Amino acid sequence: MLDDELLQQLQTEFLDATDDALDQLEAAVDGAVRGGGDPKAALHVVRRQVHSIKGLSASFGFKLSSAIAHRLEDYLDEETELTADIARSVGKFTDRIREIARAGSEPTEDAAAELLRSLPARRPPPDITVTAVDVEVLIGVPSKLTAKIVRDVLQNCGFRVVRASTMIDCFTMTVRARPDAMLFAMTLDELSGADLARAFRAMSATADVPVGVLTSFSLDHAALRDLPEGISIVRLGKQHFDGDMAEFLARIEVG
Structure with a gap:
């Protein structure tokens, strides 16, 4: 020592x-x-x-x-x-x-x-008028392209967005910053987004924080089975993304 x-x-x-x-x-x-x-x-x-x-x-x-x-x-x-x-x-x-x-x-x-x-947060471009709210969403998404898609939607709804690209960063940023909601991609390293969502749902400090899983899997995929009640599933792709994201956002309290 x-x-x-x-x-x-x-x-x-x-x-x-x-x-x-x-x-x-x-x-x-x-x-x-x-x-x-x-x-x-x-x-x-x-x-x-x-x-x-x-x-x-x-x-x-x-x-x-x-x-x-x-x-x-x-x-x-x-x-x-x-x-x-x-x-x-x-x-x-x-x-x-x-x-x-x-x-x-x-x-x-x-x-x-x-x-x-x-600290300052990224906001939508000037041609998009939104009402900014003091609500922070942590997105754990390794892909920059996917992160941009998700970030743009959240920012255009007025939310503050912070991105992590690894499972460890998701843990540390949640503990330190205490986000109001979390959305984790299935493609995170070491733990999938579903496993990370399960972990946060099981912790008393984060049990009531809205959490979602971002995935290209169908709802009946084995990796998504037995998710605890209250965990949102946001499916990528034109057919489901908008509706799933709207359901996830509806669970976030805006004070």
Whole structure:
């Protein structure tokens, strides 16, 4: 086991490295916004530094910093260059990471969940008018194409959407951010979406959270048998998707 002095040294090195990564990230953002840098190259720098921060944070026990970085990666997923609007949103993510790094500690679980919910979320394009609601849906979908289809539907209904692509990320993001609803693809690694839905339904902390399974299987497929009552099945494909998604959304409380 690491002694306290060595652990403190490692944490100090991590915090210094995080500060340095944020400095490089913010320099790229400033350069792009002020017109002195290539917006596409700046976005590449941001993604690289955010990915580094996410890995370092998780390795050294700064779980909230890692979660913030994950959300920033997700926020930038479909962007191709760094605009002024995106730069302002990036700053809201990085300010929170820097605050944690300089404090050398993270807030309580309740405060952490509130902080994550306060971060910017992707919204529909300007030509689509929706009423945004403070309801967050976690989608666990490995495929970027499928994730975009599902995300667009949810965002166009006014929901905040956060994407995870692995089973482990689905677990950790649920525990830290406490989403209002969850939708998991059958194609997740290690555990299928159905098994993950069963697991969350069995846990007291998430038993009442609406959860659904996203699948291309028919309702009588063996993998979907014996699902606990209340788990929605959203089938991909033109014939069923709209109706199944509408039934799933009807179970989500909008306060």
